[in-house]
Amino acid sequence: MPDLLMEKDGPVVVLTLNRPARRNAMTLAMFARLADAWDEIDADTDVRVCILTGAGEHFSAGMDLRAMAGDVDDGDDYDVKGRMEREGSDWIYDGLLKTRHPRVPVIAAVEGNAIAGGTEILQGTEIRVAAEGATFGVSEARWSLYPGGGSAVRLARQVPFTVAADILLTGRHLSADEALRLGLVGHVVPDGTALERALEIAATVAANGPLAVEAILRTLRGTSGMTEAEAFQFEAPL
The missing domain is CATH 1.10.287 (Helix Hairpins)
Structure with missing residues (x-):
């Protein structure tokens, strides 16, 4: 089963991170497929809005630590090593929406955990829907890591500076309600309905x-x- 699903329904594309057994922790191949997906969306002028979500109970637990160490899943048919040799590694940040802005709005539909890279890619989206039980956080400092997905720069542009500093330096987690109060997300809905609400918003945007x-x-x-x-x-x- 592909680790990134892409479904198009008229003007709306839904991208689903699809490693539910690993809480949708992202691999290098997933970043590559995300970068390719943004290219495909930009090239398709029929697409007017995109939804990014996760399969199963969680949005994303961030980057798979094996991928962080440079390990490549030999069972994956994406030629990550070849792409690294040809292009370097900038496409990783394109996939994460750090160095890339798609042509169309991206709506995040979050259930469960959106931790580390999950919250980092979230910051590259425009509209964010969270389930009541969703959890957010940029936890890299807990693991002696730098938040390379852009949070050290853009989180303070999306929530008050002192709040961003608190989140980044403590590595603490936020509930959906706190994320809503801070403006990190725009909608909180009952568990299990984040994608449904995102689809409603997408239909409204696509009609404009x-x-x-x-x-x-x-x-x-x-x-x-x-x-x-x-x-x-x-x-x-x-």
């Missing part, structure tokens, strides 16, 4: 003008950190 949605996205993403005057100059050509 696609050029308007893409222009709004470019402005939201491109003006982060700019002064108001700089941001208005950025959006003027749009």
Whole structure:
């Protein structure tokens, strides 16, 4: 069974991290497939919105530590070693939505754990739906690791600075309710219904003008950190 599922229904694509037995811990092959999926979505002009979710009871427990050590699953048919030799490793961060912004909005539908890389890839999405029992956290410091998925930079741009520092330096976990209060997620729904709610939101977004949605996205993403005057100059050509 593929470790990343891609299903298209009209203008909506659903990407599902599919290693439920490992709480959808991400491997190098999964990062590669995610990077390829973003390329495929960008190339398909019929796609207007994407949902990212996890199979089973959890969103993602982060990066598989074996993958962190550079191990490659010999049972996986993706040529990770070959891609490393050809392209280096930048595609890992594209897969994680650190160095890549897809053309369309990405909605996260989170059940269960979204820890470490699970919360890091979450920060690259635009709209976030969490089940009541969801848990978030950037726990790398507990393991003497640096949060390489971007959290040391962008978490403080998405929640108050002192809260981001607390989360990053203690490695503590957040409940769905706390994540909602902080603005890390936008919706909290009953357990088992995160994907259902995400699909409803996706349908609403997909019904809007696609050029308007893409222009709004470019402005939201491109003006982060700019002064108001700089941001208005950025959006003027749009």
